[in-house]
Amino acid sequence: MAQGRDQASGAAGGSRAESAPPPRRGRGSRPTIGDVAALAKVSKATVSFVVNDRAGVSPAARRRVRAAMEDLGWQPNAGARALSNKRAQTLGLVMRRQPELLSTDPFFPQFVAGIETGLAPLGYALVLQVVPDEDTERQAYERLARDGRVDGVFLTDLRVDDPRPALVTELGLDALIVGPPQPGSRVPAIGVDDGSGIRRAVSHLRSLGHRRIGHVCGAEGYVHTEARRDAWRGALADAGLAEVPPVEADFTGASGARATHQLLDLDRPPTAIVYANDLMAIAGITAATGRGLRVPEDLSVVGFDDIPLADCIAPPLTTVRQDVLTWGNVAAQALAARTEGRAPEQITLPPVEFIIRSSTAPPPRGGRQE
Amino acid sequence: MAQGRDQASGAAGGSRAESAPPPRRGRGSRPTIGDVAALAKVSKATVSFVVNDRAGVSPAARRRVRAAMEDLGWQPNAGARALSNKRAQTLGLVMRRQPELLSTDPFFPQFVAGIETGLAPLGYALVLQVVPDEDTERQAYERLARDGRVDGVFLTDLRVDDPRPALVTELGLDALIVGPPQPGSRVPAIGVDDGSGIRRAVSHLRSLGHRRIGHVCGAEGYVHTEARRDAWRGALADAGLAEVPPVEADFTGASGARATHQLLDLDRPPTAIVYANDLMAIAGITAATGRGLRVPEDLSVVGFDDIPLADCIAPPLTTVRQDVLTWGNVAAQALAARTEGRAPEQITLPPVEFIIRSSTAPPPRGGRQE
DNA sequence: CCCTTATTCTAAACCGGTTTGATGAGCTCG
DNA sequence: CGAGCTCATCAAACCGGTTTAGAATAAGGG
CATH class of the missing domain: 1.10.260.40 (lambda repressor-like DNA-binding domains)
Incomplete structure (x- = not known):
């Protein structure tokens, strides 16, 4: 056959002026x-x-x-293939977030990017939903399952007694928990370890000489909030350090500032504070500075996440960095493998990094130390 | 044929003990x-x-x-439906971003959330891709088109001479530009107006008494970078203010700091700087403070985006807020309408807000003012 | 009462792939 | 030389919906 042009169906015709309709919107002309x-x-x-x-x-x-x-x-054609195979070659991610909090969160975009890099070479696509509350969250999973749009879903930001592992099991969706395994659930997990970062932070502060180390927690009800608080409490106990009441916050800057004041108002205020995220830590620095305290001379501050801003502020923030991009990548491969019935590769997540900058220093001598 | 039981596939069998495999993973049992x-x-x-x-x-x-x-x-079943209809009921979003920059960016998560809220009630899904560079970006669109996975795509972060409008047209994908319409392209756009926020900023600074107002640009090559720079230059000219050379940066904190030093090193440094985003503005404040300048007494700073951190730092940042959530929502509806051949509703985006906090104040008397 | 027109409903084709069962060609071997 | 195999190939059925053409029934008109 002439190697020239005999492309798809019809179309080729006379390239004459003719009133022949052009190849229908480009679409529809695709070969089968x-x-x-x-x-x-x-x-x-x-x-x-x-x-x-x-x-x-x-x-x-x-x-x-x-x-x-x-x-x-x-x-x-992906759709036709999916229909025959009964596999959509698509994975789902449902994020439940307050829209305001969304743009703060360094996790979400990084994780999505990581998933993508893991999925693309496998020919999988990712469908994403962002929902405001628990009700719509459930509906989202139900719809994803019913419509047969996805083969499996990622479960992130697990809450204590999270209903989702049971829900997805019931819906017959394959799933992967990003976080510690849920006791009592058969849903596999990639074990993210929030504790070790916090322990590194406490150990760092202790070696600087701090004896009173406070903690500003994340939003109540999340397993990673608990994990961080427990790790902090455990590290204090292991080191024989003074107990300091943890103070609740919710990951927002305002709550971080409030929590900071609360800690500094104690009879025996801590000389160092470990925050559950960078946003609260930065707000904490601002709050402390506003009271006339100097960071790090009078108060050491440790954040969590290592957002890009962390080293653009004064003082640059000592913080914990997790390689969320890699989490996403690994999670993607693991879940894809699972939906295909393959045993996932050995899962190893990179260890957290502890980034020492300038918001931590030895505690003040005497002074407020009581 | 006996009307009795001819349900789906076997399955029903004897519910006896038998070694009969249980209803395969819950899946597959779905009714048709x-x-x-x-x-x-x-x-x-x-x-x-x-x-x-x-x-x-x-x-x-x-x-x-x-x-x-x-x-x-x-x-x-969504897939079967898509096959018959030749419509995937799915829209695509390809984000091209440096992974490091991703988590800074308040745009991405908000926009995605907005799209979702617009799409969900329409029964559409969103498939997302995050790609690192121009090559993979093109491939992503090609794959989305070939696979027939999406009916249309959003085009964001347009660059000057962006190849994508032509590409999607050629691929036969419906598309919607989020940003100013591209001259010479038939791809519709929802007109985002970057300029007005900048003009508001300049006018605010001018009314405070500033005569020398600098600008730190975003990354070169983006239409919104140009739009912001042009708006700034135009506003200066309209007000008959002194010309100050714009300085290039790339949206990162480090570049913002560098650019700030560059401006402050001028013979006649500006008394106020308008940054193309908050991250650079905050880094700029840190840089200026590091040189012994006080913000806002010695230097006024205006950001762009209103990230959650903007009012957690000292001084709280005066900035421009755009309602990206609504953009996403509107874009979703417009693109869905377009893929269905319907004329989109009248598109009106909410106006930008100018948030005055404490990083702006009247310029210093005399002093550095020359 | 027959003919026309509307209405309700269904069988069958179709979307674009995958999978199965059958057919036929080419080999080997006794 | 024919039985027995293997291998390449293809027609047809199938996945789960939508759509069309036409049959069956009901209603209206002369």
């Missing part, structure tokens, strides 16, 4: 497996075998099919 | 339109008519179908 089969002079089945790398096709036929594919620029 | 039709004693076509609210079904039949749907908990 049938076109490829016809051009390669084989059946659709053979083409299918070729694209799926299955045995039973002669080298000659395989070559012809490959050439035809190339010629037509054909790639199998 | 055929099951509903059988239960309601109508044809598949009738069921289809009912779910799609089409005329030509008697009230009685309609009721029976509804009941059967309810009974079985059936909802049409």
Whole structure:
């Protein structure tokens, strides 16, 4: 056949002026497996075998099919494939977040980016939903499951007694928890360890000489909030340090500032504070500075997340960095493997990094130290 | 044929102990339109008519179908539907971002959340891709188009001479530009106006008495970077203020600090600086403070974005807030409408807000003012 | 009462792939 | 030379919906 132009269906016609309708919106003109089969002079089945790398096709036929594919620029249609396979080749992520809090959160974009880098080479897509509350969250999972849009979902930001592991099991969705495994649930997890970062922070502060180390917690009800608080409390106990009441906050700057004042108003205020995230830590620095305290001379501050701003402020923030991008990547591969029934690769997450900048220093001598 | 049981596939079998495999992973057991039709004693076509609210079904039949749907908990399968309709009921968003910059960016999460709130009630899903560079970006669009995974895509962060409007047109994808319309392209746009926020900022500074107002630009090559710079330059000219050379930066904190030093090193340094985003502005405050300048007494600073941190730092940042959530919402509806061939509703975006906090004040008397 | 027109409903084709069962060609071997 | 195999190939059924063409029934008109 002339190698020139015999592209897809019709279309080619006379490139004359003619009133012939142009190739319908570009769409619809896409070649199908049938076109490829016809051009390669084989059946659709053979083409299918070729694209799926299955045995039973002669080298000659395989070559012809490959050439035809190339010629037509054909790639199998994802939807049709999904229908036959009963697999959508798509994974779902439902994020539940206050819209205001969303843009603070360094986790979300990084994690999504990581998932993407893991999914793209596998030919998977990611469908995303952002929901405001628990009700819509449940509906989102139900819809994803019913519609058959996804093969599996990621579960992030687990709450204590989170209903989602049970929900997805009931819905028959494959799932992967990003965080510590849920006791009593068969949903697999990639074990994120929030504790070790906090322990590193406490140990760092202790070695600087701090004896009273406070903690500003994240929003109540999340397992990572608990994990961080427990790690802090445990580290204090292990080191035989003074107990300081933890103070609740909710990851917002305002709550961080309030919590900071609360700690500094204690009879015996801490000389160092570990915050559950950077936003609260920065707000804490501002709050402390506003009271006439100097950071780090009078008060040491440790954050969590290492947001880009952390080293743009004064003083640059000592903080804990987690490689969320890699989490996403690993999670993507693990969940894809699971939906395909393959055992996931050995899962190892990179360890947290503890970034020492200038918001921590030895505690003041005597002075407020009581 | 016996009307009795011809449900889906086997399964039903003996519920005896037997080694019969349990209903495969919960999945696969989902009812189909055929099951509903059988239960309601109508044809598949009738069921289809009912779910799609089409005329030509008697009230009685309609009721029976509804009941059967309810009974079985059936909802049409999205994939099958997409295949028939040649519509995926899915929209795509490809974000090109340096992973490091991703978590800074208040735009991305908010915009995604906004899209979602617009899409969910329409039964659309969003597939997301995050890519590192221009090459993978193009591939992402090509794959989305070829696979037939999406009906349309959002185009954000337009660059000057951006190849994407032409690309998507060529790929036959419906698209919507989030930003100013591209001259010479037929791709519709929702007109985001970066300029007015900057003009507000300049006018605010001018009314405080500033005569020398500098600008730290965003990354080169983006239309919004240009728009902001042009607006700044135009506002200066309109007010007959002194020209100050704009200084290039790239939205990162480090670049913001560097740019700030560059401006302050001028023979006649500005008394106020307008930054293209908050991150650079905050880094700028830190840089200026490090040189012994006080903000706002010696230098006024205006940011752009109103990130949550903006009012947690000292001094709280005067900045421009755009309602990105609403942009996403509006964009979603507009693009969905377009893919369905409907004319989109009248598009009106909320105006930007100018948030005056404490990083701006009258310029110092005499002193550095020369 | 027959003919026309509307209405309700269904069988069958279709979307674009995958998978299965059957057919036929080419080999080996007794 | 024919039985027995293997291998390549293809037609047809299937996934779960939508859509069309036409049959069956009901209603209206002369």
